Amino acid sequence: MPTTIKDVAARADVSVATVSRVLNGVASVDPAMARRVRAAAKALGYEGNPVARSLRTQKSDLLALIISDIGNPFFTAVARGVEDVAQTAGYSVLLCNSDEDSQKESRYLDIARRSMVAGVLLSPNAGGSDVTALQRANIPVVAIDRALDESIDSVFVDSSEGARSATEHLLEQGWRRPGCITGPREADTAERRARGFREALTQSGTHPSDSLIRYADYRVAGGRAATAELLDSPTPPDAFFVANSEMVIGAIEEIRSRGMRIGHDIGLVGFDDTPWAPFVDPPLTVIDQPAYDIGAEATRMLLQRVNRASTDSSNQTSDLARTVLLRTSLIVRGSSLRRL
Template identity: 55%
Template sequence: MATITDVAARAGVSVATVSRTLNGKATVDPELAARVRAAAAELGYQPNGLARSLRKRRTAVLALIISDVANPFFTSVARGVEDVALIAGYSVVLCNSDEDLDKERRYLDMAVEERVAGVVLSPSGETTNVGALLGRGTPVVAVDRPLPGVDQVLVNTRLAAVEATAHLIRSGYQHIGCVTGPVGIRTADDRLAGYLAALAAAGRPDDPRLVRRTDYRAEGGQRATVEVLRAGPVDGLLVANSAQAIGVLEALRSAGSRLGTDVGVVAFDDAPWATLIDPPLTVVAQPAYELGALAAELLLDRIGGATSEVTVRTLEARLIERGSSRRSPDPADTARG
């Protein structure tokens, strides 16, 4: 069965362009829209008509439970889920768990009580329990973070952290630290593991003083950076998400550290503001929209009974090198020369 990603590949466009075309958005270039429609016809793509035919058995609503809607990464995930769901005739209820297991549990209970057709979930921790939903036959797809026993759409975030840290090493930074998320959140654990693996591969000792685990917010990133700067010499930082990166940049500015020159920084997620600072921020760009779109497709397949075995799809991230990880000449040295 052809998927929305198959159509995008055949048409040579993004998944977002396919979604906008099939949803009838007028903003799509007519030539691209024609290519999308032709590709869909060639592949026999159907927006899960079987799922639509079954929706009368339960509410034609999907629940999307994510950790932080203010995070641009999850905003893009949500848009991917919504666009695909809309094509298939479903509405999406957005729930914000705030990385709080109790709040997440309340939303999962709501999904059971309201008999939603399915749930896309970014688990808040290792103890997330979707047994009540599965027991009632409500399909669940985990997005961004794994959850045993259900379909999953993930990013190879450990490998991305290896590549980002290796980039800082190649760029000449000697004392590289890491600001990552809380213990027990798989993406935070994987990014730390990738950072440590890259140091080991380069023969660099890891310095526990230069590692901080904190919440995935700007305040946490700022607090962690202040602590790292006080702990020992640091001239490079791997940062686990764009919200933390805001706090990291604030702390570096307050300390008088010049981005790139004094401290090289690479952060996960290509936030809209990343190219607006000076120098622009080097990032690990994750395919957030595609994560959401694929998660919604897997969920609709489950609703339609098109698959029985657990499916795990793993996407790759991409390092985008910019000025924040390039050493610039010190103006004072240039003047002296």
């Protein structure tokens, strides 16, 4: 005879209602009791019917995480933060990579809506993202890394402050003409980092010139091309602030191809700490953003919306949206230290 929810309740010594709440991902259940229920369900081989449950409750125990670049180590750390919090609350995570492609992102958003996921964590594409269909379906959305619009909860870092800190550090080390390589113009993170670069130059008494700023794709090739263009300009920079880790790789490739020595002929600060950053020669100075914390905090915010939606049939997207702005930190290594 197939195992029933009553069997699970009896084994866990709880009510059927408690088993139902745990298996439906309601976070208000005592964690110890929830663990007991899951252990009983696993021991009895009880899985329930997730499709029927979704149709009945209009909600699943699945969250969708849609990121813009799966090859970027930043998003690896974000995803870990998302999964850790989601798993603790009894949710699984569907990972989708839009690859900065608006059509791919649109398909994933539609899949999330049709699958009736409990909520969506979204790193919007540089040109913006349309989540109106999710809002109409009352599926909560939290934007990560990049802001979306005023009606959506968001978690991201203070990119302007990070860029300002990087540029001030280069100037303090004696580099006189830093340049900035940032992402595509339509990406708000790119413009925020360019803004912080300009602010640091202004505060130092140096008139910021857009001739020292290049916008490019957040890719290795984009970073290399932008570095080459700046180095070939009539008045090239003597240092670079580069706005993400992939672009930094391109910058390093181009600098080395010209026989220039980082830390001697040119200074370098990147945005994002990566596992390889301390091991290049010289080790890379970076602006570190708390990627894991971004994912974890965004998931906590999303689950708050999910749990409210499960007890309130009104449209949660009409509530006042919340924004969490996290701080960056400067990690000084050899690439930015001027050695004669």
